[in-house]
Amino acid sequence: MKMRGKSSFVEIPIATLFGEFIAHYSEKGLAGLNFPKAGSARQADQTSRRGVPTTILYWHRATTTALKNILAGREPKNTPPLDLSGGTTFQQNVWRALRKISRGKTRSYGEIARQIGKPKAVRAVGGACGANPIPIFVPCHRVLAANGKPGGFSGGLNWKRKLLAFEGISL
DNA sequence: GTCACCTTAGAAG
DNA sequence: CTTCTAAGGTGAC
Numbered sequence: 001m002k003m004r005g006k007s008s009f010v011e012i013p014i015a016t017l018f019g020e021f022i023a024h025y026s027e028k029g030l031a032g033l034n035f036p037k038a039g040s041a042r043q044a045d046q047t048s049r050r051g052v053p054t055t056i057l058y059w060h061r062a063t064t065t066a067l068k069n070i071l072a073g074r075e076p077k078n079t080p081p082l083d084l085s086g087g088t089t090f091q092q093n094v095w096r097a098l099r100k101i102s103r104g105k106t107r108s109y110g111e112i113a114r115q116i117g118k119p120k121a122v123r124a125v126g127g128a129c130g131a132n133p134i135p136i137f138v139p140c141h142r143v144l145a146a147n148g149k150p151g152g153f154s155g156g157l158n159w160k161r162k163l164l165a166f167e168g169i170s171l
Numbered sequence: 172g173t174c175a176c177c178t179t180a181g182a183a184g
Numbered sequence: 185c186t187t188c189t190a191a192g193g194t195g196a197c
Contacts, residue, residue: 090193109178113192124193126177131194145178152177160177 010056013047014064016071023063024133025056029081030063032133035155063137070136073166075103079137086133090121094128101142104167108146130154136163144171 009031014021019036049057059080066076084095093116101107107115109125118124129140135155141163145151150171153160164171 088194110180113178118192121192122178122180123176123191124178127193127195129177140177143177146180150177154177157177 010052012049012052012056012060014060014067016068018071021067023060025059026083026085028083028085029059030134030137031083031086033063033067033135033137035135035159067136070163070166073168082134082137084134084138087128087131090116090118090124091128091131094125095132095138098129098132098138098140098143101139103139104169106142106144106164106169109143109151110146112143126152135159142167142169 010025012023012025014023016036021036022032022034023030024032024034062078062080066079069076082099084092087095094112097112097115109122109129110119112125113119113122116125125143129143130152132138132140135141141153141160143151148171150157150160150164161171
């Protein structure tokens with residue numbers, strides 16, 4: 001657990017079959033999620049929770065359960081509140097649109113662009129997806145290129161394909 | 172100021 | 185079908 005800045009901003013690892021994710025919490029909810037770093041597979045979580053606010057521990061329980069369900073191909077029941085206050089207005093618009101894509105469905109970058117009223121900002125949508133602080137929970141992986149190809153993914157295309165596969169989407 | 176990024180419709184070869 | 189072009193928002197340098 002690390003703190004940063006004035007308001008308690010907490011980082012807590014989540015050990016999964018695919019490695020150790022890192023969850024970031026602000027006073028508003030889950031604010032970030034990092035994919036496992038190479039070589040962190042099946043690492044035990046021995047992080048101290050001393051001093052972490054009860055609310056955050058509660059959110060973290062939801063995050064952990066939801067993440068493990070997703071990685072097992074199941075629909076998550078409870079998800080923690082997401083703090084997306086970190087981005088620009090444009091990015092927040094994109095992220096809000098992404099969250100409307102239900103599990104098992106996909107959109108193209110162009111469709112998202114039209115949906116937020118900026119039909120020409122196609123590449124900017126790609127940029128906003130790449131800047132998404134909470135992958136998986138903000139489903140940037142459900143955005144594909146218009147021709148059905150996977151496009152890119154900052155967390156590694158491998159993860160994008162994997163996440164889509166968990167939802168039963170084949171490319 | 173310049174560049175690189177998770178794009179895409181359209182025009183030309 | 186393949187290749188080229190132009191157009192957006194944003195952060196790094």
